[in-house]
Amino acid sequence: MIRLFRPADADSVAALIRLCLRTVNSRDYPPDxxxxxxxxxxxxxxxxxxxxxxxxxxxxxxxTGTVSRDGNKVYTMFVHPDFHGRGIGSRLLHHIEDLAAAEGFDHMETGSSITGYGFYQRLGYVDVRVSDTDFGLNHILRRPLPRR
Structure with missing residues (x-):
């Protein structure tokens, strides 16, 4: 089930993100x-x-997962490592893509970590550019949305 975040979720979402960072993203980024x-x-x-x-x-x-958006921009996408490969990430992403398409946006865009890069590519996102951020290398990717 996908639902809107509630303030009472903050502890669980923060713990989920930190778990993902320490167990998954740590393969691509240094400990510091x-x-x-x-x-x-x-x-x-x-x-x-x-x-x-x-x-x-x-x-x-x-x-088991979280994602946020601002219009047609994807942010903070994480899925619990025990639930990888079950379609949770793609369902979260499609959910916000559908919302953006319904609002008239013609594409979705995200800044992806090295870790998430392949995930977005498998879902049809293509490279726009690469940038360096305070948190390391960031791939800017974009995918066209269907017209409504």
Whole structure:
């Protein structure tokens, strides 16, 4: 089930993100950068982000994934490592793509970590550019949305 984030979810979402960073993203990034990313994603920061973006969670045996969006921009996409390969990430992404298409956007865009890059490519996202951020290399990817 995909639903809107609620403030009571902040602790669980922050814990999910930190778990993903430490167990999955740590394969692609050095420990000091993972520590900085984990320190960034506190429950308070999650609540702040949910105040400026539309944030969603996937729920099945607890919160298993999260994604947020601002218009046609994808942010903060994470799926619990135990649930990788079950379609949760693609369902979350398609959910926000459908919302953006219904609002008249013609494409979706995301800044992807090295870790998530292949996931977005498999779903039809293509390279726009690469940028360097405070949290390392960021692939900017885009995918056309169907017209409604």
């Amino acid at each position: 950068l993972i520590d900085r990313m984990c320190a960034h994603f506190t429950p308070a920061k999650i609540k702040d982000l949910a105040g400026v973006r539309e944030m969603f969670v996937a729920e099945s045996e607890g919160i």
